[in-house]
Amino acid sequence: MNYSLLTIVSYIIGPTLIIVSHIGSLLILITGLSWGSVLWIVLLYVIRMLATTAIYHRLLTHRSYQTPALVLWVGCIVAAAAGQMGPSWWKAHHLNHHQYSDQDQDPHSPYTPAKGLRGFYWSQGGWLLSPRFFPAKLPSNVESDLVLKVIDRLHFIPLVALGAISYFIGGVEYLGAFFLSTTLLFHGVQTVNSLSHIIGKQPFITNDHSRNSWFVAFLTLGEGWHNLHHAFPSSSRHGITICAGRVVYLPDPTFSFIKMLEFLRLGSKLRVPVETDLLARAKNRHFEDSGLPVAVETAVNS
Ligand SMILES: [Zn+2]
Ligand SMILES: [Zn+2]
Structure with missing residues:
Protein backbone atom coordinates (compact mmCIF):
# COMPACT_ATOMS: atom_id res chain seq x y z
CA MET A 1 0.00 0.00 0.00
CA SER A 194 3.51 -13.25 23.02
CA LEU A 195 2.59 -15.32 26.10
CA SER A 196 -0.85 -16.34 24.80
CA HIS A 197 0.92 -18.20 22.02
CA ILE A 198 3.52 -19.72 24.39
CA ILE A 199 2.06 -20.68 27.79
CA GLY A 200 -1.26 -22.24 28.80
CA LYS A 201 -3.67 -24.93 27.74
CA GLN A 202 -5.08 -25.75 24.33
CA PRO A 203 -8.54 -27.18 24.98
CA PHE A 204 -9.68 -26.49 21.40
CA ILE A 205 -8.38 -27.57 18.01
CA THR A 206 -6.72 -24.73 16.07
CA ASN A 207 -4.00 -24.46 13.44
CA ASP A 208 -1.71 -22.34 15.60
CA HIS A 209 -0.04 -22.13 19.01
CA SER A 210 -2.79 -20.09 20.71
CA ARG A 211 -3.30 -20.90 24.41
CA ASN A 212 -5.72 -20.25 27.24
CA SER A 213 -3.62 -18.46 29.84
CA TRP A 214 -5.14 -17.34 33.16
CA PHE A 215 -2.15 -15.03 33.74
CA VAL A 216 -2.72 -13.17 30.46
CA ALA A 217 -6.48 -13.24 31.04
CA PHE A 218 -5.88 -11.49 34.37
CA LEU A 219 -3.67 -8.81 32.78
CA THR A 220 -6.01 -8.24 29.85
CA LEU A 221 -9.47 -8.55 31.38
CA GLY A 222 -10.27 -11.83 29.64
CA GLU A 223 -8.27 -11.71 26.42
CA GLY A 224 -5.88 -14.40 27.63
CA TRP A 225 -8.47 -17.11 26.91
CA HIS A 226 -6.84 -16.95 23.51
CA ASN A 227 -7.18 -20.56 22.36
CA LEU A 228 -10.97 -20.23 22.53
CA HIS A 229 -10.65 -16.98 20.62
CA HIS A 230 -8.68 -18.55 17.79
CA ALA A 231 -11.13 -21.46 17.64
CA PHE A 232 -14.17 -19.12 17.67
CA PRO A 233 -12.95 -15.63 16.61
CA SER A 234 -16.45 -14.14 16.39
CA SER A 235 -17.45 -15.12 19.93
CA SER A 236 -18.07 -12.13 22.20
CA ARG A 237 -17.21 -14.41 25.13
CA HIS A 238 -13.61 -15.66 25.36
CA GLY A 239 -13.72 -17.19 28.82
CA ILE A 240 -14.69 -20.73 27.86
CA THR A 241 -12.82 -24.01 28.23
CA ILE A 242 -13.43 -27.75 28.32
CA CYS A 243 -12.97 -29.57 31.62
CA ALA A 244 -13.73 -33.25 32.25
CA GLY A 245 -15.58 -33.39 28.95
CA ARG A 246 -17.86 -30.49 29.76
CA VAL A 247 -18.01 -26.83 28.77
CA VAL A 248 -16.81 -24.58 31.61
CA TYR A 249 -17.15 -20.80 31.68
CA LEU A 250 -14.23 -18.74 32.97
CA PRO A 251 -13.95 -15.18 34.35
CA ASP A 252 -14.07 -12.76 31.42
CA PRO A 253 -14.41 -9.11 32.56
CA THR A 254 -14.54 -7.88 28.96
CA PHE A 255 -17.56 -10.10 28.30
CA SER A 256 -19.16 -8.81 31.53
CA PHE A 257 -18.63 -5.27 30.21
CA ILE A 258 -20.29 -6.24 26.91
CA LYS A 259 -23.21 -7.74 28.87
CA MET A 260 -23.47 -4.44 30.74
CA LEU A 261 -23.65 -2.61 27.39
CA GLU A 262 -26.45 -5.01 26.41
CA PHE A 263 -28.27 -4.32 29.69
CA LEU A 264 -28.01 -0.58 28.99
CA ARG A 265 -29.35 -1.23 25.47
CA LEU A 266 -26.04 -0.02 24.01
CA GLY A 267 -25.05 -3.49 22.77
CA SER A 268 -26.99 -6.22 20.99
CA LYS A 269 -26.74 -9.45 18.99
CA LEU A 270 -23.95 -10.93 21.12
CA ARG A 271 -22.46 -13.93 19.38
CA VAL A 272 -21.52 -16.91 21.56
CA PRO A 273 -20.98 -20.47 20.26
CA VAL A 274 -23.45 -23.14 21.39
CA GLU A 275 -22.12 -25.98 23.54
CA THR A 276 -22.43 -28.63 20.83
CA ASP A 277 -20.14 -26.53 18.59
CA LEU A 278 -17.71 -26.00 21.46
CA LEU A 279 -17.57 -29.73 22.21
CA ALA A 280 -17.22 -30.59 18.53
CA ARG A 281 -14.11 -28.38 18.40
CA ALA A 282 -12.62 -29.76 21.62
CA LYS A 283 -9.47 -31.87 21.56
CA ASN A 284 -9.72 -35.59 22.28
CA ARG A 285 -13.50 -35.67 21.94
CA HIS A 286 -15.57 -38.81 21.74
CA PHE A 287 -19.24 -39.40 21.16
CA GLU A 288 -21.79 -40.34 23.80
CA ASP A 289 -24.54 -42.86 23.06
CA SER A 290 -26.81 -39.93 22.21
CA GLY A 291 -24.54 -39.13 19.29
CA LEU A 292 -23.63 -35.73 20.73
CA PRO A 293 -19.91 -35.02 20.88
CA VAL A 294 -18.50 -34.87 24.41
CA ALA A 295 -14.92 -33.83 25.02
CA VAL A 296 -12.57 -36.00 26.96
CA GLU A 297 -10.45 -33.99 29.37
CA THR A 298 -7.62 -32.44 27.42
CA ALA A 299 -3.97 -32.78 28.16
CA VAL A 300 -1.92 -29.78 29.20
CA ASN A 301 0.23 -28.76 26.29
CA SER A 302 2.76 -26.65 28.05
ZN1 LIG B 1 -3.36 -14.98 18.58
ZN1 LIG C 1 -8.86 -11.55 17.49
Whole structure:
Protein backbone atom coordinates (compact mmCIF):
# COMPACT_ATOMS: atom_id res chain seq x y z
CA MET A 1 0.00 0.00 0.00
CA ASN A 2 1.24 3.51 -0.81
CA TYR A 3 0.98 5.62 2.31
CA SER A 4 0.88 9.42 2.12
CA LEU A 5 3.64 11.27 3.94
CA LEU A 6 1.13 12.58 6.48
CA THR A 7 -0.08 9.05 7.28
CA ILE A 8 3.50 7.82 7.64
CA VAL A 9 4.29 10.66 10.05
CA SER A 10 1.03 10.07 11.94
CA TYR A 11 1.75 6.35 12.31
CA ILE A 12 5.36 6.80 13.42
CA ILE A 13 4.19 9.04 16.26
CA GLY A 14 2.56 5.90 17.81
CA PRO A 15 5.66 3.88 18.76
CA THR A 16 7.52 7.12 19.47
CA LEU A 17 5.03 7.99 22.21
CA ILE A 18 5.29 4.48 23.63
CA ILE A 19 9.07 4.93 23.91
CA VAL A 20 8.47 8.34 25.53
CA SER A 21 6.10 6.61 28.00
CA HIS A 22 8.78 4.11 28.99
CA ILE A 23 11.25 6.93 29.67
CA GLY A 24 8.62 9.16 31.28
CA SER A 25 7.75 6.40 33.78
CA LEU A 26 11.08 7.16 35.44
CA LEU A 27 9.57 10.41 36.72
CA ILE A 28 8.00 8.45 39.59
CA LEU A 29 11.49 7.69 40.87
CA ILE A 30 11.76 11.41 41.58
CA THR A 31 8.20 12.17 42.69
CA GLY A 32 7.24 8.89 44.36
CA LEU A 33 3.65 7.64 44.22
CA SER A 34 0.79 8.64 46.50
CA TRP A 35 -2.29 6.44 46.89
CA GLY A 36 -4.09 8.85 44.60
CA SER A 37 -1.61 8.41 41.78
CA VAL A 38 -1.63 4.61 42.24
CA LEU A 39 -5.40 4.73 41.83
CA TRP A 40 -4.92 6.88 38.72
CA ILE A 41 -2.56 4.25 37.25
CA VAL A 42 -5.07 1.45 37.84
CA LEU A 43 -8.06 3.47 36.64
CA LEU A 44 -6.39 4.50 33.37
CA TYR A 45 -5.16 0.94 32.85
CA VAL A 46 -8.57 -0.70 33.30
CA ILE A 47 -10.58 1.82 31.26
CA ARG A 48 -8.15 1.81 28.32
CA MET A 49 -7.71 -1.97 28.45
CA LEU A 50 -11.49 -2.41 28.27
CA ALA A 51 -11.71 -0.05 25.30
CA THR A 52 -8.97 -2.01 23.54
CA THR A 53 -10.50 -5.43 24.23
CA ALA A 54 -14.25 -4.73 24.06
CA ILE A 55 -14.19 -2.07 21.31
CA TYR A 56 -11.08 -2.44 19.10
CA HIS A 57 -10.92 -6.21 19.35
CA ARG A 58 -14.33 -7.79 19.91
CA LEU A 59 -16.49 -5.06 18.28
CA LEU A 60 -14.50 -3.28 15.57
CA THR A 61 -12.38 -6.20 14.39
CA HIS A 62 -14.48 -9.32 14.98
CA ARG A 63 -18.01 -7.84 15.10
CA SER A 64 -18.90 -10.26 17.88
CA TYR A 65 -21.71 -7.90 18.94
CA GLN A 66 -23.31 -4.72 17.68
CA THR A 67 -23.60 -1.18 19.06
CA PRO A 68 -24.84 2.19 17.84
CA ALA A 69 -22.16 4.01 15.82
CA LEU A 70 -21.68 6.54 18.61
CA VAL A 71 -20.59 3.81 21.05
CA LEU A 72 -18.08 2.54 18.50
CA TRP A 73 -16.69 6.01 17.82
CA VAL A 74 -16.39 7.03 21.49
CA GLY A 75 -14.94 3.61 22.34
CA CYS A 76 -12.34 4.00 19.59
CA ILE A 77 -11.30 7.42 20.93
CA VAL A 78 -10.78 5.88 24.40
CA ALA A 79 -8.92 2.93 22.84
CA ALA A 80 -6.69 5.33 20.87
CA ALA A 81 -5.80 6.91 24.25
CA ALA A 82 -4.10 3.59 25.05
CA GLY A 83 -1.34 4.70 22.71
CA GLN A 84 -1.57 1.62 20.50
CA MET A 85 -2.61 3.27 17.26
CA GLY A 86 -5.96 3.91 15.59
CA PRO A 87 -8.82 1.67 14.37
CA SER A 88 -7.66 1.12 10.75
CA TRP A 89 -4.11 0.21 11.73
CA TRP A 90 -5.25 -1.98 14.62
CA LYS A 91 -7.83 -3.95 12.67
CA ALA A 92 -5.51 -4.43 9.67
CA HIS A 93 -2.81 -6.04 11.77
CA HIS A 94 -5.17 -8.12 13.85
CA LEU A 95 -6.95 -9.60 10.84
CA ASN A 96 -3.54 -10.55 9.45
CA HIS A 97 -2.74 -12.22 12.74
CA HIS A 98 -5.84 -14.40 12.49
CA GLN A 99 -5.37 -15.16 8.82
CA TYR A 100 -1.72 -16.19 9.16
CA SER A 101 -1.42 -17.17 12.84
CA ASP A 102 2.14 -18.28 13.65
CA GLN A 103 3.05 -18.36 9.96
CA ASP A 104 5.55 -16.07 8.21
CA GLN A 105 2.95 -13.39 7.39
CA ASP A 106 1.77 -13.18 11.02
CA PRO A 107 2.84 -9.67 12.11
CA HIS A 108 3.75 -10.68 15.67
CA SER A 109 4.24 -14.41 16.16
CA PRO A 110 6.73 -15.54 18.86
CA TYR A 111 7.77 -18.37 16.48
CA THR A 112 8.60 -16.46 13.30
CA PRO A 113 10.79 -14.77 12.11
CA ALA A 114 12.62 -15.70 15.34
CA LYS A 115 12.12 -18.20 18.15
CA GLY A 116 13.11 -18.34 21.82
CA LEU A 117 13.97 -15.11 23.61
CA ARG A 118 14.27 -13.16 20.36
CA GLY A 119 10.84 -14.44 19.33
CA PHE A 120 9.43 -13.30 22.66
CA TYR A 121 10.97 -9.84 22.24
CA TRP A 122 9.58 -9.62 18.69
CA SER A 123 6.02 -10.54 19.72
CA GLN A 124 6.16 -8.37 22.86
CA GLY A 125 6.78 -5.20 20.84
CA GLY A 126 9.91 -5.57 18.69
CA TRP A 127 7.72 -6.00 15.60
CA LEU A 128 6.52 -2.38 16.01
CA LEU A 129 10.06 -1.17 15.31
CA SER A 130 10.32 -3.08 12.01
CA PRO A 131 8.94 -2.50 8.48
CA ARG A 132 6.09 -4.89 9.47
CA PHE A 133 4.73 -1.96 11.47
CA PHE A 134 3.00 -0.64 8.33
CA PRO A 135 0.06 -2.90 7.32
CA ALA A 136 0.07 -4.12 3.70
CA LYS A 137 -3.42 -2.66 3.35
CA LEU A 138 -5.97 -0.94 5.54
CA PRO A 139 -9.50 -2.36 5.98
CA SER A 140 -11.88 -0.62 3.55
CA ASN A 141 -14.88 -0.86 5.89
CA VAL A 142 -12.99 1.18 8.49
CA GLU A 143 -11.45 3.61 6.01
CA SER A 144 -14.88 4.34 4.51
CA ASP A 145 -16.16 5.57 7.89
CA LEU A 146 -14.92 9.17 7.99
CA VAL A 147 -15.06 9.38 11.80
CA LEU A 148 -13.00 6.21 12.23
CA LYS A 149 -10.54 7.34 9.58
CA VAL A 150 -10.01 10.68 11.33
CA ILE A 151 -9.52 8.87 14.68
CA ASP A 152 -7.01 6.58 12.96
CA ARG A 153 -4.87 9.38 11.54
CA LEU A 154 -5.13 11.52 14.68
CA HIS A 155 -4.79 8.54 17.04
CA PHE A 156 -2.13 10.29 19.15
CA ILE A 157 -4.33 13.22 20.21
CA PRO A 158 -6.40 11.31 22.82
CA LEU A 159 -3.16 9.98 24.35
CA VAL A 160 -1.48 13.39 24.48
CA ALA A 161 -4.69 14.93 25.87
CA LEU A 162 -4.80 12.30 28.62
CA GLY A 163 -1.22 13.11 29.53
CA ALA A 164 -2.11 16.82 29.72
CA ILE A 165 -5.16 16.05 31.91
CA SER A 166 -2.97 13.96 34.22
CA TYR A 167 -0.52 16.85 34.60
CA PHE A 168 -3.38 19.28 35.21
CA ILE A 169 -4.82 17.03 37.96
CA GLY A 170 -1.69 16.22 39.90
CA GLY A 171 1.40 17.83 38.38
CA VAL A 172 4.56 15.86 37.58
CA GLU A 173 3.60 12.96 39.88
CA TYR A 174 0.38 12.26 37.97
CA LEU A 175 2.16 12.77 34.66
CA GLY A 176 4.65 10.07 35.72
CA ALA A 177 1.73 7.88 36.82
CA PHE A 178 0.13 8.35 33.40
CA PHE A 179 3.37 7.32 31.66
CA LEU A 180 3.69 4.25 33.89
CA SER A 181 0.05 3.25 33.32
CA THR A 182 0.52 3.62 29.55
CA THR A 183 3.71 1.52 29.63
CA LEU A 184 2.09 -1.24 31.74
CA LEU A 185 -0.95 -1.18 29.45
CA PHE A 186 1.24 -1.51 26.37
CA HIS A 187 3.01 -4.56 27.75
CA GLY A 188 -0.26 -6.01 29.05
CA VAL A 189 -1.82 -5.91 25.59
CA GLN A 190 1.33 -7.30 23.96
CA THR A 191 1.27 -10.37 26.23
CA VAL A 192 -1.70 -11.55 24.14
CA ASN A 193 0.65 -11.62 21.14
CA SER A 194 3.51 -13.25 23.02
CA LEU A 195 2.59 -15.32 26.10
CA SER A 196 -0.85 -16.34 24.80
CA HIS A 197 0.92 -18.20 22.02
CA ILE A 198 3.52 -19.72 24.39
CA ILE A 199 2.06 -20.68 27.79
CA GLY A 200 -1.26 -22.24 28.80
CA LYS A 201 -3.67 -24.93 27.74
CA GLN A 202 -5.08 -25.75 24.33
CA PRO A 203 -8.54 -27.18 24.98
CA PHE A 204 -9.68 -26.49 21.40
CA ILE A 205 -8.38 -27.57 18.01
CA THR A 206 -6.72 -24.73 16.07
CA ASN A 207 -4.00 -24.46 13.44
CA ASP A 208 -1.71 -22.34 15.60
CA HIS A 209 -0.04 -22.13 19.01
CA SER A 210 -2.79 -20.09 20.71
CA ARG A 211 -3.30 -20.90 24.41
CA ASN A 212 -5.72 -20.25 27.24
CA SER A 213 -3.62 -18.46 29.84
CA TRP A 214 -5.14 -17.34 33.16
CA PHE A 215 -2.15 -15.03 33.74
CA VAL A 216 -2.72 -13.17 30.46
CA ALA A 217 -6.48 -13.24 31.04
CA PHE A 218 -5.88 -11.49 34.37
CA LEU A 219 -3.67 -8.81 32.78
CA THR A 220 -6.01 -8.24 29.85
CA LEU A 221 -9.47 -8.55 31.38
CA GLY A 222 -10.27 -11.83 29.64
CA GLU A 223 -8.27 -11.71 26.42
CA GLY A 224 -5.88 -14.40 27.63
CA TRP A 225 -8.47 -17.11 26.91
CA HIS A 226 -6.84 -16.95 23.51
CA ASN A 227 -7.18 -20.56 22.36
CA LEU A 228 -10.97 -20.23 22.53
CA HIS A 229 -10.65 -16.98 20.62
CA HIS A 230 -8.68 -18.55 17.79
CA ALA A 231 -11.13 -21.46 17.64
CA PHE A 232 -14.17 -19.12 17.67
CA PRO A 233 -12.95 -15.63 16.61
CA SER A 234 -16.45 -14.14 16.39
CA SER A 235 -17.45 -15.12 19.93
CA SER A 236 -18.07 -12.13 22.20
CA ARG A 237 -17.21 -14.41 25.13
CA HIS A 238 -13.61 -15.66 25.36
CA GLY A 239 -13.72 -17.19 28.82
CA ILE A 240 -14.69 -20.73 27.86
CA THR A 241 -12.82 -24.01 28.23
CA ILE A 242 -13.43 -27.75 28.32
CA CYS A 243 -12.97 -29.57 31.62
CA ALA A 244 -13.73 -33.25 32.25
CA GLY A 245 -15.58 -33.39 28.95
CA ARG A 246 -17.86 -30.49 29.76
CA VAL A 247 -18.01 -26.83 28.77
CA VAL A 248 -16.81 -24.58 31.61
CA TYR A 249 -17.15 -20.80 31.68
CA LEU A 250 -14.23 -18.74 32.97
CA PRO A 251 -13.95 -15.18 34.35
CA ASP A 252 -14.07 -12.76 31.42
CA PRO A 253 -14.41 -9.11 32.56
CA THR A 254 -14.54 -7.88 28.96
CA PHE A 255 -17.56 -10.10 28.30
CA SER A 256 -19.16 -8.81 31.53
CA PHE A 257 -18.63 -5.27 30.21
CA ILE A 258 -20.29 -6.24 26.91
CA LYS A 259 -23.21 -7.74 28.87
CA MET A 260 -23.47 -4.44 30.74
CA LEU A 261 -23.65 -2.61 27.39
CA GLU A 262 -26.45 -5.01 26.41
CA PHE A 263 -28.27 -4.32 29.69
CA LEU A 264 -28.01 -0.58 28.99
CA ARG A 265 -29.35 -1.23 25.47
CA LEU A 266 -26.04 -0.02 24.01
CA GLY A 267 -25.05 -3.49 22.77
CA SER A 268 -26.99 -6.22 20.99
CA LYS A 269 -26.74 -9.45 18.99
CA LEU A 270 -23.95 -10.93 21.12
CA ARG A 271 -22.46 -13.93 19.38
CA VAL A 272 -21.52 -16.91 21.56
CA PRO A 273 -20.98 -20.47 20.26
CA VAL A 274 -23.45 -23.14 21.39
CA GLU A 275 -22.12 -25.98 23.54
CA THR A 276 -22.43 -28.63 20.83
CA ASP A 277 -20.14 -26.53 18.59
CA LEU A 278 -17.71 -26.00 21.46
CA LEU A 279 -17.57 -29.73 22.21
CA ALA A 280 -17.22 -30.59 18.53
CA ARG A 281 -14.11 -28.38 18.40
CA ALA A 282 -12.62 -29.76 21.62
CA LYS A 283 -9.47 -31.87 21.56
CA ASN A 284 -9.72 -35.59 22.28
CA ARG A 285 -13.50 -35.67 21.94
CA HIS A 286 -15.57 -38.81 21.74
CA PHE A 287 -19.24 -39.40 21.16
CA GLU A 288 -21.79 -40.34 23.80
CA ASP A 289 -24.54 -42.86 23.06
CA SER A 290 -26.81 -39.93 22.21
CA GLY A 291 -24.54 -39.13 19.29
CA LEU A 292 -23.63 -35.73 20.73
CA PRO A 293 -19.91 -35.02 20.88
CA VAL A 294 -18.50 -34.87 24.41
CA ALA A 295 -14.92 -33.83 25.02
CA VAL A 296 -12.57 -36.00 26.96
CA GLU A 297 -10.45 -33.99 29.37
CA THR A 298 -7.62 -32.44 27.42
CA ALA A 299 -3.97 -32.78 28.16
CA VAL A 300 -1.92 -29.78 29.20
CA ASN A 301 0.23 -28.76 26.29
CA SER A 302 2.76 -26.65 28.05
ZN1 LIG B 1 -3.36 -14.98 18.58
ZN1 LIG C 1 -8.86 -11.55 17.49
